[in-house]
Amino acid sequence: METKRVAIVGYNRIPFARMNTAYADKGNQDLLLPALNGLIDRYNLKGKLLGEVAGGATIKHISESNLIRETVMNTDLDPATPACDLQQACDTGIEAAIYIGNKIALGQIESGIACGVEAMSNIPFESSPRLRTALLKANKEKSVFGKIKQLLTPKLKDWMPIPYKGQEPKTGLVMGGHTEITAKYYGISREEQDELAFKSHQNMAKAYDEGFFDDMISPAYGLNKDNNLRRDTSLEKLATLKPAFDKQNGTLTAGNSTPFTDGASAVLLASEEWAKANDLPILAYITFSEIAGIEYVENKQNLLLAPVFAAERMLKKAGMSLEDFDFYEIHEAFAAQVLATLKIWENDDLAKKFGLEKALGKIDRDKLNVKGGSLAVAHPFAATGGRIIATLAKLLDEKGSGKGFISICAARGQGITMILEK
Numbered sequence: 001m002e003t004k005r006v007a008i009v010g011y012n013r014i015p016f017a018r019m020n021t022a023y024a025d026k027g028n029q030d031l032l033l034p035a036l037n038g039l040i041d042r043y044n045l046k047g048k049l050l051g052e053v054a055g056g057a058t059i060k061h062i063s064e065s066n067l068i069r070e071t072v073m074n075t076d077l078d079p080a081t082p083a084c085d086l087q088q089a090c091d092t093g094i095e096a097a098i099y100i101g102n103k104i105a106l107g108q109i110e111s112g113i114a115c116g117v118e119a120m121s122n123i124p125f126e127s128s129p130r131l132r133t134a135l136l137k138a139n140k141e142k143s144v145f146g147k148i149k150q151l152l153t154p155k156l157k158d159w160m161p162i163p164y165k166g167q168e169p170k171t172g173l174v175m176g177g178h179t180e181i182t183a184k185y186y187g188i189s190r191e192e193q194d195e196l197a198f199k200s201h202q203n204m205a206k207a208y209d210e211g212f213f214d215d216m217i218s219p220a221y222g223l224n225k226d227n228n229l230r231r232d233t234s235l236e237k238l239a240t241l242k243p244a245f246d247k248q249n250g251t252l253t254a255g256n257s258t259p260f261t262d263g264a265s266a267v268l269l270a271s272e273e274w275a276k277a278n279d280l281p282i283l284a285y286i287t288f289s290e291i292a293g294i295e296y297v298e299n300k301q302n303l304l305l306a307p308v309f310a311a312e313r314m315l316k317k318a319g320m321s322l323e324d325f326d327f328y329e330i331h332e333a334f335a336a337q338v339l340a341t342l343k344i345w346e347n348d349d350l351a352k353k354f355g356l357e358k359a360l361g362k363i364d365r366d367k368l369n370v371k372g373g374s375l376a377v378a379h380p381f382a383a384t385g386g387r388i389i390a391t392l393a394k395l396l397d398e399k400g401s402g403k404g405f406i407s408i409c410a411a412r413g414q415g416i417t418m419i420l421e422k
C-alpha cells in the first residue's frame with residue numbers, strides 16, 4: 001500500500017508562562033482553546049471539518065477525560081471534528097503529531113491538528129487513600145450517624161490534599177534528582193550547563209528581535225510574549241545560583257533547569273492534496289520518527305537519555321547520519337541531559353558502553369536550538385512537542401530546503417526523535 005506524505009502546514013501557540021504567573025487561574029481547556037482558535041483564525045479553518053484533533057496534557061483533572069474533544073467543541077471548527085486524548089509525559093505533543101501523521105500517511109484522514117497543553121498552575125491534588133475510602137463508605141451509609149462515623153475514621157493529616165511532586169514512581173526521585181545523577185555520571189560540569197542555558201536565552205532573545213515568533217504566537221489573557229526569557233541573564237549571574245536538587249554537591253540550578261510552566265501549542269498537519277485544496281503552503285514534511293524506552297531504575301543516570309537509542313534506530317532506517325542535518329532541536333529539560341546525550345552520541349567508547357553500535361557523530365553547536373530552547377522559552381510539558389515541531393518547520397521553510405532533527409526526552413525513561421524535511 002502506498003503511503004501519503006505528511007505535510008506540516010501551520011502552527012500556533014500561546015505565550016508560555018512560568019507557573020503561577022499570567023495563567024495562574026487557568027485550566028487546561030482555558031489554555032488550549034486560544035491556541036486552537038489562534039490556529040483556526042490564522043489558516044482560515046473556521047467552520048471546517050478536520051479529520052481529527054489529537055493531543056493531551058500530561059496532568060489532568062478527573063473532570064478532563066476527553067479534554068481534547070471537549071475543547072474542540074468550543075472552538076470555531078465544525079463541531080463534528082473528532083478528537084482523541086493522548087497522555088504521555090513531555091513527549092505527549094510529539095506523539096500526537098505522530099498519531100495524526102500516521103493517519104494521514106495511511107489515507108485515513110486528510111488533515112488534523114496535533115496539540116498539547118499544560119496548566120501546571122491548576123494541577124489536581126490527590127487525596128489520601130484513607131480519606132478516599134472513608135468518603136466512599138460514607139456515601140454508601142444510609143443514616144447520618146453512619147456517614148459521620150465513617151467520616152471520623154481518617155486522621156487529621158489524611159484530610160490534607162497531596163500536591164504533585166513529579167517523582168518517578170519507580171525510583172522516588174524527581175527528574176532534577178535523576179538528572180543530577182546524570183550530570184555526575186557523565187561528567188557534565190556546571191560551567192557547560194550554564195553556557196548552554198545562557199545560549200538558549202541569547203538565541204531566543206535574538207529570535208524575538210528578528211520577529212521570528214511574530215506569526216507563531218497568538219496572545220492570551222493579556223500576555224503576548226513568553227515570560228521566562230531573561231534578557232538580563234549572564235554567565236556570571238548563572239554561576240551565582242544555588243544548586244536546586246543536590247544542595248551540597250549539585251550542579252543543576254534554577255538557571256540550567258526548566259521551570260514549571262503553563263502553555264499550549266498546536267500544529268496543523270495535512271496531506272499534500274488537502275494543503276493544495278486549502279491554499280496552504282507546505283512548510284516541511286514529517287519523514288521519520290522513532291520512540292525508545294530505557295532502563296532507569298538500576299541506571300538512574302539514564303532516565304532522560306532514551307533519545308540516544310531512538311536516534312540510532314531512526315537514522316539507520318532513514319539511511320542518514322547524525323551530521324546530515326541543517327538544524328537540531330533538542331528539548332532542553334535540563335542543560336545536563338542535553339549535554340549528556342550529545343556526549344554519548346559523540347564519544348565512541350561511551351556510545352558502546354551505553355549500548356550503541358558506535359558513536360553517531362558530532363552535532364554542530366551553531367545549528368542547535370538556534371531560536372532558543374526549553375531553558376529559555378520554558379516547558380509546559382505536553383505543549384513542548386508542538387513548539388519544537390513548529391520552530392523546526394519554520395526554519396526549514398525559511399531556508400527553502402534541508403533537513404531537521406528533533407529529540408525529545410521524557411519522564412518514565414522514554415524518548416522520541418523525528419526528522420523533518422523540506
Ligand SMILES: CC(=O)CC(=O)SCCNC(=O)CCNC(=O)[C@H](O)C(C)(C)COP(=O)(O)OP(=O)(O)OC[C@H]1O[C@@H](n2cnc3c(N)ncnc32)[C@H](O)[C@@H]1OP(=O)(O)O
Nearest residue numbers: 089090175233237244254255257258259260333409410411
Ligand atoms: C516531564 C518530562 O517528561 C521530561 C522533562 O522535560 S524533565 C523536566 C521537567 N521539569 C522539571 O522537573 C522542572 C524542574 N524545575 C524545578 O523543579 C524548579 O524550577 C527549580 C527547583 C529548578 C527552581 O525552582 P525555584 O527555586 O522556585 O526557581 P526560581 O525561584 O524561579 O529561581 C531561583 C532564583 O534563580 C534565578 N534565576 C532563574 N533562572 C535564571 C537565569 N536564567 N538567570 C539568572 N537568574 C535566574 C531567579 O531569579 C531566582 O532568583 P531569586 O531567588 O533572587 O529570586
